[in-house]
Amino acid sequence: MSMMSNPQSSPTPDPRSLLLSPDLARSEVARLLAPYGFQDWEQADANLQLMAGDPRSRKRLAVVLPDLLHAVSETADPDQALSEWERYLDAGNARAQTFGFLAQAPQVLQLLCVLFGNSPAMAETLIRDPMLMYWIEEEHILKSRPTPKRLQASLSETLGLMEGYEYKLDALRRFHRREMLRIGARDLFRVSSVRETTQSLSRLVDMVIHAAYQLVNEKLRKKYGIFCEQSPGWVKSETGFVVLGMGKLGGCELNYSSDVDLIYLYASAKKETHVAKDQISLDVFFQLIARELTRVLSMATSEGCLFRVDLRLRPEGSVGPLAWSNREAVQYYQTRGRTWERLALLRARPIAGQRSLGQAFLRKIRPFVIGREKRNTQNVINTVHKLRAEIHQKVQRKGEYERNVKLSPGGIRDIEFMIQTLQLLHAATHPQLLESNTPTSLQHLRTLKLLQDDDGQFLEEAYLFLRDVEHKLQMVHELQTHTLPRESSELTKCAIRMGYREQPSSSATTTFLARYESVRSRVQAVYERILSSPS
Secondary structure, three states: OOOOOOHHHOOOOOOOHHHHOOOOOHHHHHHHHHHHOOOOHHHHHHHHHHHHOOHHHHHHHHHHHHHHHHHHHOOOOHHHHHHHHHHHHHOOOOHHHHHHHHHHOHHHHHHHHHHHHHOHHHHHHHHHOOOHHHHHHHHOOOOOOOOHHHHHHHHHHHHHOOOOHHHHHHHHHHHHHHHHHHHHHHHHOOOOOHHHHHHHHHHHHHHHHHHHHHHHHHHHHHHHOOEOOOOOOOOOOOOOEEEEEOHHHHOOOOOOOOOEEEEEEEOOOOOEEEEOOEEEEHHHHHHHHHHHHHHHHHOOEOOEOOOOEEOOOOOOHHHOOOEEEHHHHHHHHHHHOOHHHHHHHOOOEEEEEOHHHHHHHHHHOHHHHHOOOOOHHHHHHHHHHHHHHHHHHHHHHOOOOOOEOOOOOOOHHHHHHHHHHHHHHHOOOOHHHOOOOHHHHHHHHHHOOOOOHHHHHHHHHHHHHHHHHHHHHHOOOOOOOOEOOOOHHHHHHHHHHOOOOOOOOOOHHHHHHHHHHHHHHHHHHHHHHHHHOOO
16 A cells, blocks of 8 residues: 555545534535545544544544545545544543554654554554554554564563463464554555565464463473473473474465464473472473463453464364374374375474474474385375365355455465475485475475476466455455455455555456456466476
């Protein structure tokens, strides 16, 4: 979303009389609001009157009104934007003070308008905490993103201000919500690339899950203590538990509303925890950590819910224990691991806890992931074709065969299947292909000449385009959706969030859909060509 020109340089009529001239004729109100794209100008006028408040704040709103209306007119939903403005002002900010501040900080005014007119979910974040308006100005969130070190320092400071386990967890939820606002704003203004957005989302989740793990670990160690023969008493060092991120989190490519796919592992050890007269094995202790960590990450609270946690990628899926010892997990994959698990483990990455334990685990299972027998080639391809066919049948039953950005033929999953299949087929010869990130894997495949340059370049562009569409669908209500809407008005809103604009020769929706169908069609063609005759 580009930065806007000064609205007063345009020939549109001055809208300030909407607030300063009482008893305007309805026709005049309609004329003044006509340039801004409202579907319901009467409701828009009602919103403005409620926003204005008392005479003092009304005058201050009038000062910024031309900029405000111009800003909302460039959003996907100007009507929604004014509705969110009204809710925001009702949430507690003093109107006169707010309008006075926004007159001095036009970039904040524009940012709020863009968020209110494009993402009710991000609007809700601001409504829950109206003082974030000042944080936006202080942080200059559109100019640069914080370094991981600075972000970690901010989180540590936030948690350090709280006393008590539940209060710290609530602070963690507020921190996550605030940083999601930063990421979403940078995305909507297109100052962040798709890759930067997915990396920022993933690194934020890494940081939040690790902080939650530390709080859970500290709580349970205080309750049970850690006792071992070699060093009697309380053990203050890391206790040997790691969280692996899988799927898009493991690939550092998370969505706004992805599930977080996790696997919990712990070090095999014959130790006991000790408190008073009670003793439990470390195996049981680690199961308790896994259960409590899952609870705090996924539970709904007054501060919202952090994530939807999915543990089904662990050994034995839903029927297995929540946490596996490193040794038993390695043995499982060596003796019972299936081809789809090889595909899944390509994207495994230690994200929290004792990361060195996770790295050691991934080294031990590398032979399983790579595979060594030539006859595995057709098995891999057949497995991928079968998984793909099952997915296409599901989306067809749902009536989403062409509208599902992720799962439709030519969608995101087709690109991922191509890349992961080529990784498995060639990783034994080229170990650098054991890479969890999709665009980076594509670059390796091109460098190794396992993909033609034009195919590789196209697939990267297609992947980033489709992921951008996915983001613009999910950021609206923070729902896990991958499907283009059926309604033409909602499709237009999606196109506008993507940066498309109405043109004299074509609508934003037409231009967007033409690009979408072109990408899907070519992805399908590349898939059929590459996986029907692998090199």
